[in-house]
Amino acid sequence: HGAAPESHKGPEPEGSKIQDQATGWNSNYKSGLGVDTISSGIEGAWTTNPIKWDMGYFDNLFGYEWELTKSPAGAHQWKPRQNGHDIEMTPDAHERSKKNLPMMQTTDLSLKMDPKYGPISRNFHENPDEFADAFARAWFKLTHRDMGPRACYLGQDVPKEKLIWQDPIPKAKYKLKNKDIETLKSKILKSGLSVSELVTTAWASASTFRGSDKRGGANGARIRLEPQKSWKVNNPKQLSKVIKSLEKIQKGFNSKSKSVSIADLIVLGGSVGIEKAAKAAGEKIKVPFTPGRGDATQEQTDVHSFALLEPQADGFRNYVKGEYSLSAEEMLVDRANLMKLTAPEMTVLIGGMRGLNTNFDNSKHGVFTKKSGKLTNDFFINLLDMNTTWKEISSKENLFEGKDRRTSKVKWRGTRADLIFGSNSQLRAFAEVYACEDSKSKFNADFISAWTKVMNLDRFDLKG
Incomplete structure (x- = not known):
């Protein structure tokens, strides 16, 4: 709606006064309601019958030439040009006796004028059944895209057709004994x-x-x-x-x-x-x-x-693809969150994987152990060793050296995704638990538990 200039509109919900109770966007224009509403600034309807499924949108888009105008709020929008035939009016949203000109936005006109989208829109206009099928498929994808594969669907209305965006996977033919x-x-x-x-x-x-x-x-x-x-x-x-x-x-x-x-x-x-x-x-x-x-x-x-699933960073493998505004440790936490890992699970996986040499480039960054290739808690023991001092060795402060405090001999090299487990107070608390002399069995048990969780994250057939 755009009944009047936006100067009449109040602040956004979070910026409104406490007594407004986060209703926000309140207007001092007349009643501020119904015909007096100000929201986006756009005023009008696209079709003659907005509550009916028909081809009215494409009929209007291709049936008229359009000229630029402004809504009462001052927002740019388009109206049909009087070019020799009557214009079908649209119903007003609030006054039954009132009719208005149909309107379009610039984004709408791009579906007509754009060299790529134009032919697609014309094809849909000329083939209503094809348009209805395409819309149904697009709507189904939109509303189900975040549900995962078909194994997560329930009920009798699940379509039998398997679609590629559902990431189909053939079922195993044989159950291993x-x-x-x-x-x-x-x-x-x-x-x-x-x-x-x-x-x-x-x-x-x-x-x-x-x-x-x-x-x-x-x-x-x-x-x-x-x-x-x-x-x-x-x-x-x-x-x-x-x-x-x-x-x-x-x-x-x-x-x-x-x-x-x-x-x-x-x-x-x-x-x-x-x-x-x-x-x-x-x-x-x-x-x-x-x-x-x-x-x-x-x-x-x-x-x-x-x-689109390619990781821009994976701190578990000490990988960062390029330079970002976010730090390596922030992207590590984001990656862990996507995998539904808790902070202790993230911590124990990092410690174990460093010792198993899982860096993407086989580098020794973060491999704080002399027993490489063995499952130990050495990462935590050596990271927290007070006999080691750390100093950045890159201008970007993304690579560090750990030296013996007494001899200044270089002992280790690590990245931000490594040192964060000694720097951040909460992560350090977890690291101190796993660094304890008597925590080896706990470290092994927790590592295996977190590892198994990651391996089975997409096994929806096991859930429930």
Whole structure:
């Protein structure tokens, strides 16, 4: 609405006086209600019958030439030009006896004048049934886009058609038995893949999950497809090596009566790597594994849509794609939040993964241990060691050296995503717990719990 100039309109809800009770946008123009309302400043309707589904919008858009005018509030809008035929008037929103000229905004006219959108709009105008179908599909996508895959849908009205924006994944054809799992674990151990390669690949696959719209995750093994297999953060050369090894194991296992998906093998590989790293540190653990993932095809993967999932930063792998206004530690917290991790879960995962050499570029930044490749709490012990002093070694203050306080000998190098666990008071409190001499068993248990949570973030078939 735009009944009068915006000078009559009050402040926004958060800026209004306390006695206005956040109603905001209050107007001192006449009654301030109904015909006297001021909101966007635009005044009028687009069609002759605004409450009826018809082609009135396109009829008006293409049926008239339009000229620029202003609403009573002074907002720019367009009205039909008198060019030889009657103009169908639109009903007033508040006075039944009153009729108004239809109006359009500049964005509306772009659907007519733009060289790309114009032909699309004309096609819809000439083919009402096609327009109705396209609108229904677009509306369904708009209102269901953040619900995740079809596994999250309930009720009898779920369409049978599978749509590519739902990120379809074929169901697993065979349920792995415990004996199968142990056989596959043995084959992975003998594959020659390192702890770092196995753990990094599993993390890269699962950590794409976004709790905001339930997209991404390990199910589907789309890390072996475009665009994910080419992302810099995934170290494409190393990733290709791991996938080829796992495909070889898959080929040797699959038969007419049984099969395993690459998606399951990737996650199982991460479990094998962690168990191997714990054993090397003198601890015997078992990482929970729940099979049942499927493998998506390239045809089932919208490359453009999945490109939007590429992380601009992943502090768990000490990766930042470029220079941003946000700091590395802020982006780390944002990434953890997308994966629905708590602060303690984020903390223990960082500590464990640093020791397992999961940096995207295989650098030693944040690897505060002499026992690399083993699952230990050394990251926390050495980060909080008071015998170490830290100093920035880059002008951007994103890389630091830790030196022995007495000898000045360089001991470690770390990034902001590492040092934040000693700098931030809350994160330091968690780090101090895991740095304790008697916390090794707690560290292992918490790390495995958080790891398993990430691996199963997209397993909606297990929820409930």
